[in-house]
Amino acid sequence: xxxxxxxxxxxxxxxxxxxxxxxxxxxxxxxxxxxxxxxxxxxxxxxxxxxxxxxxxxxxxxxxxxxxxxxxxxxxxxxxxxxxxxxxxxxxxxxxxxxxxxxxxxxxxxxxxxxxx
Amino acid sequence: xxxxxxxxxxxxxxxxxxxxxxxxxxxxxxxxxxxxxxxxxxxxxxxxxxxxxxxxxxxxxxxxxxxxxxxxxxxxxxxxxxxxxxxxxxxxxxxxxxxxxxxxxxxxxxxxxxxx
Numbered sequence: 475x476x477x478x479x480x481x482x483x484x485x486x487x488x489x490x491x492x493x494x495x496x497x498x499x500x501x502x503x504x505x506x507x508x509x510x511x512x513x514x515x516x517x518x519x520x521x522x523x524x525x526x527x528x529x530x531x532x533x534x535x536x537x538x539x540x541x542x543x544x545x546x547x548x549x550x551x552x553x554x555x556x557x558x559x560x561x562x563x564x565x566x567x568x569x570x571x572x573x574x575x576x577x578x579x580x581x582x583x584x585x586x587x588x589x590x591x
Numbered sequence: 592x593x594x595x596x597x598x599x600x601x602x603x604x605x606x607x608x609x610x611x612x613x614x615x616x617x618x619x620x621x622x623x624x625x626x627x628x629x630x631x632x633x634x635x636x637x638x639x640x641x642x643x644x645x646x647x648x649x650x651x652x653x654x655x656x657x658x659x660x661x662x663x664x665x666x667x668x669x670x671x672x673x674x675x676x677x678x679x680x681x682x683x684x685x686x687x688x689x690x691x692x693x694x695x696x697x698x699x700x701x702x703x704x705x706x707x
Contacts (some may be wrong), residue, residue: 506693512634517682565634571693572692578624578686580695582636 475501478570480583487558487590492553495586497568503548504570508580509541512565524551548573558590593618595685597698604673605706611658612668612701615684620644620671622688625659626695627665639681642666646687673705 477500487493493574497507505526510518522543523531540562542554550571555562565587569580594617599610604610616625617703642650642659649657658667665704683698 508694515702517699518636518695520694523694567634567636569695578688578693579626579638579641580693581638582628584635585687586631 476572476581477501477532478568478581478583480566480568480586482586483584484587485586485589487589489559490557492554492556493558493588494552494565495568495582495588497551497553497570499549499572499581502567502572505548505573507545507551507568507570509551509553510567510569512567512585515563521553526551543571545585555588558588560590563588563590593620593687593696594657595683595696595698597681599701600606601701601704603668603701603704603706606675607672608673609669609671610668610673610703612681612683612703614666614668614698616664616666616683616685616696616698617688618664618685620687624686624688625657626684626686627657627666627668628682628684629677629679630682630700631676635639636682642685650691672702675705675707678705679703679704 479498481496507524509521521536524545526545532538545551567585569582596615622700623644629637654671656669680694680700684695
């Protein structure tokens, strides 16, 4: 149980275009999901906390107009990288905490590798 | 603000040997959770072990155990009988126990290589 999927697993896009990444909790509901960014050989950097039915909470230094987050249901959160540039190339990981309090840890998706050319 | 420090960027261990990865953290909270996650080359984050701060007993999961020293704010991971499949990045993470808040603070990671 407690599986989180991400789609796509990798994507290549041209500079200036937008790309959407989906994060789904497959067997549990999650009011709260998280989006991380990870550069090669570095740790996970929290970008934002996604809350179902409300606006996301962004970490300091993260451009909310560039990284649009929509948490439209209890099993789906999306991250849209708008007007992507090569410096946005990175590995993006989502995670979710199951509702109901039966566990407090986060479950992670497999990640999405974004390359902007 | 809470911080998590992993002072060993890279470590190596011979297969079947034991290795300890260190993690220290700084917090003024009394109730919190600590985790060790493994990230193999596939980059899928896998939970290795977790510890609740209110529990004095150190957590154990098969070959993995922790040495939790609350007063010293230390949370080290011991891997016994190391296996080639243990080769991965290991991240220590801190989470406050505030209701409704599940935000992690990660350390910088330790790259562990198990040698045949």
